[in-house]
Every structure is written in structure tokens, then in C-alpha cells.
Amino acid sequence: MRMNGRNVVRAAVVVIVIAVAVLLALQLLTRGRVDKAVTIDPALEREITEQDRAILKTRINAIFPKWAQAWKSGNFRFDPSALQRDSIEEIDSSLITRVDEVNVPLDDESLRKLVSPDGMKYLEFTGDAETEPDSELTLVDAARNERQRLLFYGPSVRFDDAAWVDAGTVVVVGEGTEGGESEADSVQPLVWIFHLPHRLVSTYSVSAH
Secondary structure: HHHHHHHOOOOOOHHHHHHHHHHHHHHHHHHOOOOEEOOOOOHHHHHHHHHHHHHHHHHHHHHHOOOOOOOHHHHOOOOOOHHEOOOOOOOOOOOOOOOOOOOOOOOHHHHEEEEHOOOOOOEEEEEEEEEEEEEEEEEEEEOOOOEEEEEOOOOOOOEEEEEEEEEEEEEEEEEOOOOOOOOOOEEHHHHHHHEHHOEEEEEEOOOOO
């Protein structure tokens, strides 16, 4: 009876561990695109849409010329202004961690566009097909000594570049595999536009779903 009792306890522990692992895996999977779709005020949505269209039409080619040219030079009729909004979502404010010290790379000219106009915030992003399969975008705030994760994706999405458009707007460009992660799936350009004061982000792709 004592052995049976131990076996029951062990089995229960295994079940609990598996359940926790499944929940964590589901949480990571659902965190791909910021976090949750929201219903926003129609007037605000129109304002954001107008700002986004202006950025797609006039700023993408200017801020990210190499990225845009790479798509234009391939067998792809690429026009940033023709991208369609795939979603508009709320930035998860719970993904913030405190840090002891933040050093903004003000002296590194190559990173200048990742630094906010006031010099108090900067963007970090990871994602490389060979060394860093997952892609993560982080907003670092020197005034508050905080790091906030803005985006996280698995291997099917890659961030190529990011920049501040103004004090409250951030644009990120990259690419994603449409339909999955196999090589047979088509790769398409992706653009994310963050409206930080409203804690909203729009995702744009060639064909909105």
C-alpha cells in the first residue's frame, strides 16, 4: 500500500509538471504578435490609420533604403504604401522589468536611429537565422531604468531594422514566412508601427489576413 501511495504521488507530480509545461508553451505561442487585439475609439483608429498610411508612403523608403531596395530588386513588386494592415493590438504593459542602470548608446552613430529624439530611450532587437532564431524587440527606458518587451516571435519572423519616426512612434521592418516555417512557404515583408502613447501597434503585410 505504501508503494502504491508513492506511485500515485509520483504520477500526480508528473501530470502537474506536464500541465505547467503545456501552459508555458501556449503562453509563448500566443505572445507572437504583441498580445491582444483591442477595440479602440473609431476617431483614434482613423487618426492612427492616417499616420500609418503617411509613414508607409513617405518614410519607409527614406528610413530603410537598403531594406526597401532589397525587396524591390527581387522578383517582388514591392511598394510600402500598398501594404495592408493585418492587425492592430495593444502592447502588453506587464512585460516590463526593472534594471539597475541603462546606458543609451548616444555616441554610436550606427545605432543613432534606435535612440529616441530625447535621448532617453532606445530600441534593441534580436533575430538572426543562424545565431538567434527567435526575434525580440525591447524598449529600454533610461529615465525609468526599465526594459519593456514590445514584440516576440519564433523562427518564422525576423526583424531587420528599426527606427524612431518621432518621440512617440517607432517603426520596425522585417520579414515573415507566410503559413508556417517550412522553406516551401513564401516569405513576405512585414512592417510594425508602434504608437507608444496609445500603447498600440499596427502590423502590415502584403496580404492582410
